[in-house]
Amino acid sequence: MNIIDISPWHLAAGYLLLAIPLGIILWQRLPMLGQTLRAVARMTLQLLFVGFYLQFIFELNDPFLTGAWILIMIGVADISIVSGCRLRMNRLAGGLFLALLAGTIIPLLIFVLLVLQDKGALNAQYVVPISGMILGNCLQADIIGIRTFYESLQKNEKAYLLSLAQGASLKEALHPFVRDACQTALTPTVATISTIGLVSLPGMMTGVILGGGNPMTAIKYQIAIMIAIFAGTAITVILAIRLTTFKNFTTWGTLDRGIFETGRS
Amino acid sequence: MIAGQNILSGFSLRLFPGQKTTLIGRSGCGKSTLLRSLLGFVVPEAGTIRVFGMELSSHLVWKLRTRMAYVAQEPEMGVGNVHDLLVRPFTFKSNRRLHENMNCVPELLERLHLPESILGKDVSALSGGEKQRIALISGLLLDREILLLDEASSALDQAAKLAVIDLLRASEALTVLSVSHDQEWIGFSDNLVDLSKSQNCAAA
Numbered sequence: 001m002n003i004i005d006i007s008p009w010h011l012a013a014g015y016l017l018l019a020i021p022l023g024i025i026l027w028q029r030l031p032m033l034g035q036t037l038r039a040v041a042r043m044t045l046q047l048l049f050v051g052f053y054l055q056f057i058f059e060l061n062d063p064f065l066t067g068a069w070i071l072i073m074i075g076v077a078d079i080s081i082v083s084g085c086r087l088r089m090n091r092l093a094g095g096l097f098l099a100l101l102a103g104t105i106i107p108l109l110i111f112v113l114l115v116l117q118d119k120g121a122l123n124a125q126y127v128v129p130i131s132g133m134i135l136g137n138c139l140q141a142d143i144i145g146i147r148t149f150y151e152s153l154q155k156n157e158k159a160y161l162l163s164l165a166q167g168a169s170l171k172e173a174l175h176p177f178v179r180d181a182c183q184t185a186l187t188p189t190v191a192t193i194s195t196i197g198l199v200s201l202p203g204m205m206t207g208v209i210l211g212g213g214n215p216m217t218a219i220k221y222q223i224a225i226m227i228a229i230f231a232g233t234a235i236t237v238i239l240a241i242r243l244t245t246f247k248n249f250t251t252w253g254t255l256d257r258g259i260f261e262t263g264r265s
Numbered sequence: 266m267i268a269g270q271n272i273l274s275g276f277s278l279r280l281f282p283g284q285k286t287t288l289i290g291r292s293g294c295g296k297s298t299l300l301r302s303l304l305g306f307v308v309p310e311a312g313t314i315r316v317f318g319m320e321l322s323s324h325l326v327w328k329l330r331t332r333m334a335y336v337a338q339e340p341e342m343g344v345g346n347v348h349d350l351l352v353r354p355f356t357f358k359s360n361r362r363l364h365e366n367m368n369c370v371p372e373l374l375e376r377l378h379l380p381e382s383i384l385g386k387d388v389s390a391l392s393g394g395e396k397q398r399i400a401l402i403s404g405l406l407l408d409r410e411i412l413l414l415d416e417a418s419s420a421l422d423q424a425a426k427l428a429v430i431d432l433l434r435a436s437e438a439l440t441v442l443s444v445s446h447d448q449e450w451i452g453f454s455d456n457l458v459d460l461s462k463s464q465n466c467a468a469a
Contacts, residue, residue, distance in 0.1 A: 158341040165304050166354040166407060167331035176343065251323035252305040 003210055057124050066124040070131050074100045077139040085147045091259045095243030096142060103138040103236025104131050107228035115224045133204060133225060134232040137189065141233035142240045145185030149241050150248075153177050153255055164253050170245075173253065178241055185237040189230050196226060278458055280411070285433065285441040287451055290460035296444040297338065299460070300413045303442075304335055316411075331359045334404030338416040338444075340396055342403070347391070348384040351403050366406045373402045377428050393420030401429065405436075414443035418450050426450070 006014070018040065025033050057065055078097045085092070108131045112121045120126070153160055156177075163173035196202055197219075201209075204225045208218035248259045278299075280286055288296045301307045302314060305326035314321040316329050342350045355364040374381055377398045383391070391399065397420050404412055412433075418426045430453045433441055445451060 156341070156343070158337060159343040161304075161306055162335070162337065162340070162342060163354075163357075164306075165330055165333070165335040166357065166403075167359040168354075168357045169327065169359075172357045250308075252308060252326055254306055 003212065054124075054128065057128065061124050063122070066127055069124075069128060070104070070135075071101075073132060073135055074104060077135055081139055081142050081146065084143045085150075086260075087146070087150060088259050091247050091256075092146065092244050095247065096146070096240050099142065099236045099239035099243055100135065100138055102239055103142075103232040104135045106235055107134050107232040110231075111224060111228045129207070130225065130228070134229055137229045138232050138236040141185040141189065141237050144188070145181045145237040146240055146244065148184045149177055149181035150255075150259060152180060154260065157255065161254070170249060170253050174245065178238075181241055182234075182237050186230075186233060189233050193226055193230060196222070202226075280440055280442060282410075282440055283438055284456055285454045286443070286456040286458060287454035288442070288444045288458050288460055289446070289451065290462075294460045296460055297415050300335065300415050300442065300444060303411075303413060304330060304333065332409055333411045333413060334407050334409040335413045336397070336400045336404050336415065336417045338419065339393070340400035342388055342396075342400060344388065346385055346387050347399055350388055351384075351399070351406065354403065354407055360407060363406070363408055366408055369406060370402065373405060373432075376432050377402065378425055394422060394425055397421060398425065398429070405432075410438075411440045411442065414441065414445075416444055416446070418445060418447050 022033070022036065024030070025036060053069070057069055074097060077100055078093055081096055081100075082088075082092050108127065111130055112127065116126065153174075160173055160177070197205075202222055205215075205218040205222040208221050209215060213221075248256050250256050278286075288299065290296055298307050302309055303316060303321070305321060305323065317332065319325055319329070321329065343353070345353075351370060352367065354360050355367065370384070371381055374383065379395065379398055383395065383399070388396070388399070397417055401414070401417060418429060421429065426447070426449060430450065433439065434453060441454075443450070443454070451457060
């Protein structure tokens with residue numbers, strides 16, 4: 001790799017750049033100084049930890065260890081979605097975990113086995129970052145999808161119950177809500193796909209270029225990862241909604257209010 | 266025999282085919298809850314509900330809902346124009362065979378004093394009285410045996426209310442269970458049930 005390394009002292013110089021936003025925060029008396037400092041400290045610790053851990057994983061390059069690391073990432077994503085949606089953890093976590101797993105693993109396998117088609121592509125060095133990028137996008141999509149689904153059901157409960165009263169099956173009555181939630185969750189990814197490269201140089205492309213790859217190689221990786229991300233978000237959102245539905249509706253077809261942490265609105 | 270039996274803290278009610286029954290009683294005594302419990306939206310803590318002689322259960326309710334129609338107080342039918350909302354129930358598998366009933370829409374609109382142009386209107390642009398009549402039409406199109414009406418005349422003017430009463434009276438075979446405070450509506454029903462007089466008035 002012909003990438004320029006950053007020494008700890010040089011990185012410290014990078015932290016000096018923080019003086020500008022912190023200066024603005026102090027000057028404008030924005031009530032976010034503590035929050036910002038905590039966020040920077042957290043970022044540093046998390047990335048240091050991940051850096052050491054990944055070094056270790058890349059060196060060992062053991063499929064089981066790599067798999068375990070991906071499962072941990074999915075578990076963390078799962079917990080952060082549920083807390084981000086302000087919904088009951090025990091009602092969602094199981095279904096969401098499966099949804100994230102499928103949304104990450106299926107596109108990952110296609111990417112590695114069909115697109116890269118190289119033994120080296122099974123190395124942790126490829127598998128971990130690719131799955132991380134797909135998972136990060138699945139996480140965003142699930143937060144939007146799950147939240148839209150349950151909140152709009154809560155808000156439009158009368159219309160939902162009317163469908164049941166009209167003789168709809170659970171699937172039929174939920175269909176408009178599933179459709180809206182999927183559309184809302186997929187829209188940001190479609191928007192990103194259509195503006196990519198014009199507005200910003202995407203992460204994967206930047207990575208390949210910094211790693212010494214030529215721009216044509218970089219865009220090929222970027223195209224493949226964007227499609228993998230899109231496929232992953234579509235898989236995960238539909239599964240997240242379908243797999244959590246079982247636990248959150250009564251056998252009578254009504255929404256089980258226990259899912260909302262605050263109870264009745 | 267069509268018979269619905271309800272027990273609401275020492276309360277029981279039996280409906281006969283074609284009978285028009287109105288539930289009255291002060292607010293909060295469980296009138297709306299009673300209608301909703303027939304559809305399985307509220308599950309009684311004790312006692313049984315029988316519809317068409319069958320005990321209401323989470324298993325049977327799906328079948329029984331296809332034999333009843335419900336018009337809620339201040340109906341919310343979703344988003345879209347009136348025509349689409351009237352068609353929507355016929356996209357459900359259980360109602361597909363009834364799709365031809367859409368042919369009755371012009372006649373029903375006329376009988377309830379609504380212009381045919383209303384079909385193209387967005388449902389959010391309708392007045393309360395128009396919404397109630399459209400919801401009623403939607404229920405009637407489904408050709409059910411029992412019609413449940415929750416304050417279905419509350420936003421109607423005099424002429425529209427009489428038109429609704431006339432229409433329901435003409436549907437002899439239709440069993441109607443309604444909740445109302447309206448004197449004229451009460452006058453139209455065959456059977457009046459005062460829920461305030463049942464032993465316990467708390468909503469179940």
